[in-house]
Amino acid sequence: MKMNYMVVLLSIFFLTVGTSFAKQTFSFDNTMTVRELAKANNFNTRKLIHELDEDLGLLSVKPDAIVEDIGLTKKQFKKIYLHMHEDLTPLVILGMSLWVIIAVFVIILLKKKKLTRIIRVILFLFVILFFGVFLHAKPCAMETMVKFFKATVGRESWHLKIIFLSFFTLFGVVASNLFCSIGCQIGVLQDLIFQLFRMKKIKHKKLPFWLTNGIRVLTFLMFLLFMYNILDGFKTCSLYHDVNIFKVYILSLTTIGLVTFISVILLSSIVYRPYCSLICPFGVWSWITSHLSILRIKIRHDECTQCGKCVEVCPNDAMKGILENKKIKSDCYLCGECLNQCPTKCIELK
Ligand code: SF4
Ligand code: SF4
Ligand code: SF4
Structure with a gap:
């Protein structure tokens, strides 16, 4: 129990530090032009116009249009600012260091x-x-993944995307889905709900991996096809825009986003991490890299009695794949259930 108290105390400490840093400052004056507003907040004008279109439906805004004339309010701009703003501030660096500490602790x-x-x-x-409430879910693995591909068509700048994507990917290189397991603001929210219902002994459902992964990969491929204009019909790059439920942390969900968020929350009570398994593009990337991870859940097969307990306690199909030595396995989110429940203790993180 001592360890638990330590974690609670550390949490309170970092939350206090977080609160003191978390004030986001931005410039807003409704007599500015859109170009001046972008410049004052270190944004690319074209990117700001794109966000005004995607987020508020303000079509065909010209760079020299006056903010007041297009009807943009300070409240609306704050949400756009929080979504677009990305920087390696001391607070973000503190967050990244904390993620590393948590990951080491979990391993x-x-x-x-x-x-x-x-x-x-x-x-x-x-x-x-x-990471969610005080840091407004910044940086975010899902958005980083999407923005990385946007950068390939010139809609985003490269440098921070490369830093963040490498950072998130490195976790997965160390241990399978390590960042998703314990660091992601939406991943852990789904897991928390799932665990709370599991503690109440509510039975959960395991969706077939071929189906969930098929949907997830197909969505990602569609995103790429629209992104590179190989398919036409959707607004470029917007496939993940409305289902980006990380925006709940800046209270900026679209209607589709709100419906998606509520569905994910409800579904999480009986299905393990539905958003990760069905939608998230970083989930696809993390699943691919998990096959190359240094540390993975492994079984000493000579000691295994094939009792099936591990498959039963695993929240998804991951352990089934590991036990059957399948080449392509479902996502293991390192929940540790199988390690704790195996009667012969022949499962390990190795
Ligand atoms: S797969 Fe899940 S845990 Fe991983 S980044 Fe996406 S939402 Fe977060
Ligand atoms: S719980 Fe342990 S002994 Fe039983 S099947 Fe799984 S690995 Fe084998
Ligand atoms: S039960 Fe084991 S195999 Fe299944 S997700 Fe948890 S750690 Fe991974």
Whole structure:
């Protein structure tokens, strides 16, 4: 229990630090032109116009249009600012360091087979409050992935996307889906709901991996086809725009986003991480890299009695694939359930 208290105390400490840093400053004056507004906030004008179109439906805004004339309010701009703003501020660097500390902490516990449900729930709460609420879900793995591809068609700048995507990917190189497991603001929110219902002994459903992954990969391929204008019909780059539920942390969901968010929250009570398995583009990337991870859940097959307990406790099809030694496996989010439940203790993170 001592360890749990430590995590709670550390959480309170970092939340306090977070609150003091978390004030976002932005410039807004409704007598400015859109170009001046973009410049004052270090945004690319074309990108700001694109966001005004996507977020507020302000079509064909000209760079020299006056902010007041297009009807943009300070409140609306604040949401756009929070969505677009990206920087390596001291707070973001503190967040990135914290993610590394949490990851190391989780790996040590998994190695020792001591990652309990209660520790995960405490970590989840911390991640939701600190990385979600106080840092406004910035940086975000899903958005980084989308923006990385937008950068390939000149709609985003490169440097921060490369830094953040490499950072998130490195977690997955160390251990399968490590960032998604414990760091992602929406991933842990779904997991938290799932765990709370599991504690109440509510039965969950496992969706077939071929189906969920098929939908996830197909959506990603469609996104690429629209992005590179190979297919026409949707607004370029907007396939993930409305279903970006990370925007809940800046209270800026679109109607489709709100419906998606509510569905994800409700579904999470009986299905493990529906957004990760069905929609998220970073989920596709993380799933691919998980096949190359240094640390993965492994079974010492000579000691296994084939009792099937691990498959039963696994929240999705991951353990089934591991037990059957399949080449292509479902996402293992390192929940640690199988490690703790195997009667012969022949499962390990190795
Ligand atoms: S797959 Fe899930 S956990 Fe990973 S980045 Fe996407 S939403 Fe977050
Ligand atoms: S729980 Fe352990 S012993 Fe049982 S099937 Fe899984 S790995 Fe084998
Ligand atoms: S129970 Fe499943 S998801 Fe959890 S660590 Fe084991 S294989 Fe991974």
